Structures are given as C-alpha cells and as structure tokens.
Amino acid sequence: MLLSHVLVVGASAAGLATAEALRRKGYEGRLTLLGGELHPPYDRPPLSKQVLAGARSPDTVRLRTSDVLDAELLLGDPAVGLDPRTRTVRTASGRELSADAVVVATGLRPRTLPGAQDTAGVHVLRTLDDALALRSDLLVARRAVVVGEGVLGSEIAATARSMGLDVTLAGPRPAPMLAQLGPLAAGLLAELHTGNGVRLRLGGAVAGLEAAGGRVTGVRLGTGEVLPADVVAVAIGAEPATGWLAGSGLRVDDGLVCDSRCRAAEGIYAVGDVAAWHHELLDTTMRLENRTNATEQAIVVADNILGADRPYVPVPYFWTDQFDARIQAHGRPGPDAEATVVDGDLAGGRFVLRYARDGRVTGVLGWNMPRQARLRRPEIGGPVPSLEPSAP
Ligand SMILES: Cc1cc2nc3c(=O)[nH]c(=O)nc-3n(C[C@H](O)[C@H](O)[C@H](O)COP(=O)(O)OP(=O)(O)OC[C@H]3O[C@@H](n4cnc5c(N)ncnc54)[C@H](O)[C@@H]3O)c2cc1C
Numbered sequence: 001m002l003l004s005h006v007l008v009v010g011a012s013a014a015g016l017a018t019a020e021a022l023r024r025k026g027y028e029g030r031l032t033l034l035g036g037e038l039h040p041p042y043d044r045p046p047l048s049k050q051v052l053a054g055a056r057s058p059d060t061v062r063l064r065t066s067d068v069l070d071a072e073l074l075l076g077d078p079a080v081g082l083d084p085r086t087r088t089v090r091t092a093s094g095r096e097l098s099a100d101a102v103v104v105a106t107g108l109r110p111r112t113l114p115g116a117q118d119t120a121g122v123h124v125l126r127t128l129d130d131a132l133a134l135r136s137d138l139l140v141a142r143r144a145v146v147v148g149e150g151v152l153g154s155e156i157a158a159t160a161r162s163m164g165l166d167v168t169l170a171g172p173r174p175a176p177m178l179a180q181l182g183p184l185a186a187g188l189l190a191e192l193h194t195g196n197g198v199r200l201r202l203g204g205a206v207a208g209l210e211a212a213g214g215r216v217t218g219v220r221l222g223t224g225e226v227l228p229a230d231v232v233a234v235a236i237g238a239e240p241a242t243g244w245l246a247g248s249g250l251r252v253d254d255g256l257v258c259d260s261r262c263r264a265a266e267g268i269y270a271v272g273d274v275a276a277w278h279h280e281l282l283d284t285t286m287r288l289e290n291r292t293n294a295t296e297q298a299i300v301v302a303d304n305i306l307g308a309d310r311p312y313v314p315v316p317y318f319w320t321d322q323f324d325a326r327i328q329a330h331g332r333p334g335p336d337a338e339a340t341v342v343d344g345d346l347a348g349g350r351f352v353l354r355y356a357r358d359g360r361v362t363g364v365l366g367w368n369m370p371r372q373a374r375l376r377r378p379e380i381g382g383p384v385p386s387l388e389p390s391a392p
Contacts, residue, residue: 003100004029006305009079009089010105010241011035013043013291014272016063017298018103019071025306031071032097034089036078036106039128041065045291047131048155049321053162054135058128079106082248084265101305104245104256104270108238108289113147115209121216122209122232125156134233138163141230145169145219147206149176151320153235154189157198158322160233167198168227170219171236174203177320181327182335185353185365188346189322196323201227240274240287255287260311261304262297271301280311281381290318315380324349326366328373331355331380333363343372352376356384 006022008015011033019031035041041063050056065073074095081090088098110124121141123134138144138160146157149171157169157176173179175186176193190200205222209232218226240255250264251257255276258264262277270277272294276287288297293314300312319328333339337355344351344367352372355363361380366373379385 003027003305005032005099006030006101006103007032007034007087007089007097007099008103008105009034009082010103010107010272010274011037011041011073011075012105012107012272012294013041013063014107014275014294014298015103015105016041016065017295018105018271018301020069021299021302022305023069023071025302027302027306029100031069032099033071033073034077034079034091034097035073035075037127037129038076040073040075042128043291044126047128048125048152049159051128051131052125052135052138052156052159058132061128079244082245082250082268084248084250084268087267099267101267101269103301103305104264104268104274105272106241106244107273109241109243110234110238111236112234113206113209113236115211116234118214119209119211119216120214121230122234124234125152126238134231137231138165142166143168143229144231144233145227145229146233146235147171147219148235148237149173149178149202150235150237151177151180151318153233154193154322155320156233156235157193158196161193161196161198162323168201168219168229169193169198170201170204170206170221170227172203172205176200176202178335180318180329181333181365182337182339182355184339185327185333185367186335188367189325189327192323192325238273238289240276242274257285260313261309262301262312263304269301269305271297277312279313281313288314288316290316292317315377324368326368326370328366328370329363330365330373330377331361331363333365337362339365342376344369354379354384359383 077091116122154176161167175190178186207220210218256270258277260278333355337357339353342354350368353365364376
C-alpha cells in the first residue's frame with residue numbers, strides 16, 4: 001500500500017513513540033497526532049510520584065518531541081468517530097481526517113465511585129491536571145483516604161504519606177498489589193506501608209463516599225464503618241478509552257481487539273494501554289497497562305505499518321516506586337505462582353524473587369535490585385533452573 005498519511009489518535013506515550021518510530025524507520029509522508037488533552041505529550045509515571053509530591057514541576061514531565069518528528073500536533077480536539085472503511089476520523093470540533101493508516105492510542109479512562117463527580121475533594125489520577133488538582137487538595141488536607149490497593153493506589157498512599165498526611169489505604173484485597181505481586185511481596189509491601197505510618201484497611205469492600213455540603217467527609221466501608229477524610233483518591237482501575245469507536249464496527253472487548261500484528265482492521269492499528277492484541281507465544285489476547293509496553297509495542301506497530309509482518313510478543317515489565325522501594329516486575333509475577341528468593345535477602349530490603357508454576361519460571365521481581373532482576377529475565381518461560389549460578 002502506498003503510504004502518504006499516518007494519523008495517530010492519542011498524543012501520549014504510545015502514540016508519540018509510534019510516530020517517532022515511523023520517522024526513525026524512514027517514513028517521510030504526512031504524520032498527524034491528534035490529542036484529546038490540551039497539554040503536549042507528557043509522561044504519566046511521575047504523576048503519582050514526583051509531581052504529586054512537588055519534587056518535579058509539570059514542565060519536566062513533558063515527553064521530548066524531537067525536531068525531526070515533523071508531525072502535525074492537533075491538541076484539545078478528541079476523536080469522536082472512525083469509519084474504518086475510508087479510515088476517516090471525526091473530531092469533536094468537526095474536523096474530518098482521512099489517512100492510509102490510523103493508529104488508535106487513546107489509553108484509559110479511570111473508573112470512579114458513584115457521586116464522586118459532584119463531591120469536592122474526591123479525585124482520580126490519570127492526567128497531569130488530575131495530579132495537580134489532587135496535589136493542591138493534599139497540601140491543605142490532614143487526612144487522606146486512598147481507595148484501591150493496586151499499583152496506583154499504593155503509590156498515591158506512599159506519596160501522600162511522604163507529604164506528611166494521615167493516610168489510610170482501603171480496598172478489597174488483603175494486601176497492597178496482591179494481584180500483581182503475589183502474597184510474599186505484597187505482604188512485604190504491606191509492612192513497608194505500615195512501617196511508614198500508612199493505615200491499611202484492606203480485605204473488605206468499600207461501599208461509597210460520605211459528604212457534607214458538597215464536600216467529602218469520609219469513605220464508607222462495607223461494614224458500615226466510616227473512614228474520615230478531607231481528601232479521597234479513587235484508584236479502582238480504568239477502562240480502555242474506546243467510547244469514540246462505538247458504531248465503527250471494530251471489535252471492542254476490554255480494549256480494541258487486534259490480531260498478533262496489533263492490527264484491528266486493514267490499515268487500523270492499536271498501541272499502548274488501549275490495545276488488546278493476540279500474544280502468539282502465550283496464545284492469549286492480552287492488554288498491558290505499563291509504560292514500557294507503550295514504547296515497545298509502538299516499535300512493532302510502526303514496523304507493521306511500513307509493511308513488516310511482525311508479531312508483538314513482549315515479556316511484560318513494569319516498575320513502581322514506593323517509599324524507599326523500587327520494585328521491578330518482569331514477566332508475570334502473580335499470585336498463581338510460587339515465589340522464591342534467589343538473590344539478596346528479605347530482611348536487608350534488597351532481593352530478587354523468582355516466580356514459578358508447574359516447573360516453569362513465570363516472572364522475576366527485583367526489590368531494590370534492578371540489575372540482578374534484569375539478569376534473570378531470560379529465565380522467564382523456561383524450566384526452573386536446578387542449579388543456581390553463583391551470585392554476581
Ligand atoms: C499516575 C500514573 C502512574 C503510572 N506509573 C507507572 C509506573 O510507575 N510504571 C509503569 O510501567 N507504568 C506506569 N503508568 C502507566 C503508563 O503511564 C501507561 O501505561 C502509559 O501512559 C500508556 O500510554 P498510552 O499512550 O497507551 O496511554 P495514555 O498515556 O493514557 O495516553 C492516551 C492519550 O489519548 C488521549 N485520548 C483519549 N481519548 C481520546 C480521543 N477520543 N481522541 C484523542 N485523544 C484521546 C488521552 O487524553 C491521552 O492523552 C502510570 C500511569 C499513571 C496514570
């Protein structure tokens with residue numbers, strides 16, 4: 001196919017990385033990046049950490065758009081519809097943009113609790129504006145409740161506590177990040193939080209918000225108990241931002257469903273948090289919500305737009321920073337695998353866990369041991385080594 005215009009919908013990590021990869025690989029045609037937000041592309045991981053804490057200003061999280069990118073950046077004009085047959089995208093302002101290839105990179109929309117929109121002091125955290133709004137409320141608050149014990153909720157709780165607030169973390173699972181890390185590491189994370197003064201109210205349902213005069217006053221648990229709060233951060237997950245694809249005929253099922261080449265239809269691709277693609281090696285349709293995936297998938301999508309026939313078969317990877325712990329997770333270190341310490345030691349706060357199930361390594365987790373964890377990454381997918389190499 002002759003390629004003269006590529007349109008990327010979603011001007012953030014994955015969309016920008018796709019555009020940059022296209023240029024690096026020699027694409028010289030027209031390139032358009034359409035973004036729903038007014039901000040130029042920026043990086044999200046610092047939002048729940050340094051930006052929330054005030055250690056980094058908003059201008060430092062801007063993603064570099066290199067001079068050679070030579071793309072038209074249309075900001076503050078969300079896509080509202082797509083005709084896959086003509087590859088035409090309609091925008092909120094009435095633009096109609098047609099291209100030879102359309103890349104869907106619209107990420108996620110956070111879920112929230114009923115009534116949150118009309119209640120002052122209740123926040124979600126997905127965008128830079130969300131982070132700044134939450135920060136300004138944290139600065140004048142005394143008590144914060146974070147709802148949701150996943151990665152984002154645990155990070156917000158750690159940051160808010162580091163800012164000196166009285167912080168409670170509430171959520172249905174019995175330990176922070178249990179679903180991502182399994183019981184051993186999640187138990188250690190629980191100790192890290194409580195050791196730093198975060199109150200954990202985990203393992204039970206959250207029923208809703210309490211408010212007075214339009215402002216939040218607390219979070220009601222399933223037991224009826226109310227956790228008092230001046231500010232509440234809701235981090236209960238997010239949904240792929242695919243509403244604008246309704247009526248397009250494309251298959252949407254927890255993300256834009258794609259083949260193993262990240263292609264949803266002829267000339268239509270998906271990348272980043274929004275993409276549900278077929279992982280050939282694992283033989284399953286999956287979606288990843290992490291920063292490294294946004295970059296790695298973009299490279300494969302750019303290749304395929306340019307005529308390659310590459311399946312996307314990554315080893316998933318994410319990191320999180322909480323208090324003095326930098327945790328790096330390669331593969332799938334989930335609760336369904338058995339975790340064993342293979343480097344360092346738990347008491348010293350520096351170690352590597354290997355996760356295994358049915359005799360095969362499923363994941364590796366580094367806790368303040370990035371290099372050692374990375375060195376063990378090639379073990380993932382293979383049989384559990386019977387003899388340990390001597391520690392480097
Ligand atoms: C607070 C926070 C902290 C994080 N920390 C970590 C971390 O420590 N480690 C890690 O690995 N990952 C982390 N992540 C995840 C990581 O940031 C994401 O995986 C990454 O941003 C995904 O990039 P993306 O481009 O697919 O989606 P996004 O970054 O969500 O970008 C999607 C863009 O599309 C735009 N958009 C949506 N709908 C439309 C539309 N209809 N038309 C046009 N534009 C639209 C959105 O406004 C947005 O700008 C974090 C995420 C958040 C929110």
